[in-house]
Amino acid sequence: MRNFVSIYDIDNLQQAVKEALEVKKTPFAWDTLGKNKTMLLVFFDSSLRTRLSTQKAAMNLGMNTMVLDVNQGAWKLETERGVIMDGDKSEHILEAIPVMASYCDIIGVRSFARFDNREADYNEVVLNQFIKYSGKPVVSMEAATRHPLQSFADLITIEEHKKTAKPKVVLTWAPHPRVLPQAVPNSFAEWMNATAYDFVITHPEGYELAPEFVGKAKVEYNQRKAFEGADFIYAKNWSAYFGDSYGKILSKDRSWTVDAEKMALTNNAYFMHCLPVRRNMIVTDEVIEGPQSIVIKEAANREVSAQTVIKRILESQPA
Numbered sequence: 145m146r147n148f149v150s151i152y153d154i155d156n157l158q159q160a161v162k163e164a165l166e167v168k169k170t171p172f173a174w175d176t177l178g179k180n181k182t183m184l185l186v187f188f189d190s191s192l193r194t195r196l197s198t199q200k201a202a203m204n205l206g207m208n209t210m211v212l213d214v215n216q217g218a219w220k221l222e223t224e225r226g227v228i229m230d231g232d233k234s235e236h237i238l239e240a241i242p243v244m245a246s247y248c249d250i251i252g253v254r255s256f257a258r259f260d261n262r263e264a265d266y267n268e269v270v271l272n273q274f275i276k277y278s279g280k281p282v283v284s285m286e287a288a289t290r291h292p293l294q295s296f297a298d299l300i301t302i303e304e305h306k307k308t309a310k311p312k313v314v315l316t317w318a319p320h321p322r323v324l325p326q327a328v329p330n331s332f333a334e335w336m337n338a339t340a341y342d343f344v345i346t347h348p349e350g351y352e353l354a355p356e357f358v359g360k361a362k363v364e365y366n367q368r369k370a371f372e373g374a375d376f377i378y379a380k381n382w383s384a385y386f387g388d389s390y391g392k393i394l395s396k397d398r399s400w401t402v403d404a405e406k407m408a409l410t411n412n413a414y415f416m417h418c419l420p421v422r423r424n425m426i427v428t429d430e431v432i433e434g435p436q437s438i439v440i441k442e443a444a445n446r447e448v449s450a451q452t453v454i455k456r457i458l459e460s461q462p463a
């Protein structure tokens with residue numbers, strides 16, 4: 145594996161899950177693989193889980209790790225080429241990327257959608273510049289359109305908990321006070337569509353995701369109907385994708401909050417969320433604290449997905 149920016153960087157998903165479960169069982173079995181190698185994690189946006197789990201994963205493999213929070217202590221970076229840099233940004237990403245790359249062997253990048261321009265976001269301008277100008281393997285730690293380390297952890301978690309070969313998995317929109325990207329639901333949909341699961345997406349009208357991510361999923365606008373018989377409920381907020389509404393909040397309707405009454409419609413479904421979660425907006429205290437909530441196990445699997453990905457990249461590098 146050279147880069148990890150989407151599901152398309154994994155050739156055999158079943159094999160990858162099998163490998164991840166091995167990594168989970170024996171995390172220190174490859175503790176010299178990354179000896180004398182360094183992973184740099186570059187954050188343009190905040191993080192708790194990704195920051196810690198990716199560092200831990202790299203350390204399990206014997207790597208050194210460095211973390212750069214671009215907006216805290218580093219020079220402010222300009223990301224657009226051709227701009228006259230007479231504002232507050234002191235350094236261009238076109239110099240910063242090769243400089244950062246000269247200090248490391250693998251680069252992790254987190255850069256969310258900016259919502260100024262849908263085309264720029266969906267062309268992954270920042271992530272692709274890292275791939276083009278670093279000369280090093282790049283791992284997406286959530287980009288504008290996808291969060292593949294999260295989706296891989298989600299898949300591992302479902303595989304560990306599923307009781308049938310073809311569980312019903314429901315991705316449900318839920319309300320949130322702030323504008324959030326589509327990266328997590330896009331990516332989750334992409335990974336679920338690559339399985340044999342019965343995959344349903346439910347959201348209010350106007351929150352349709354980009355068709356290339358919806359794929360073969362069934363879209364159901366009636367949340368209660370979608371929940372019927374579900375084995376897994378995956379809650380997430382996202383902002384609108386289509387037209388002039390791109391990056392806008394169309395609804396904060398709390399009748400979409402996941403609560404115990406709606407969970408009772410399911411097949412005793414497990415509750416999932418990538419975290420951080422706004423309690424009593426996305427999900428009630430009762431559900432997230434209940435016995436079917438697997439959000440902590442899901443977050444713990446972020447270390448497993450990251451370690452599997454970094455291991456594969458290290459194994460692909462020349463000795």
Ligand code: CP
Binds near residue numbers: 192193294
């Ligand atoms: N789920 C996730 O990526 O969490 P962080 O934003 O805290 O890294």
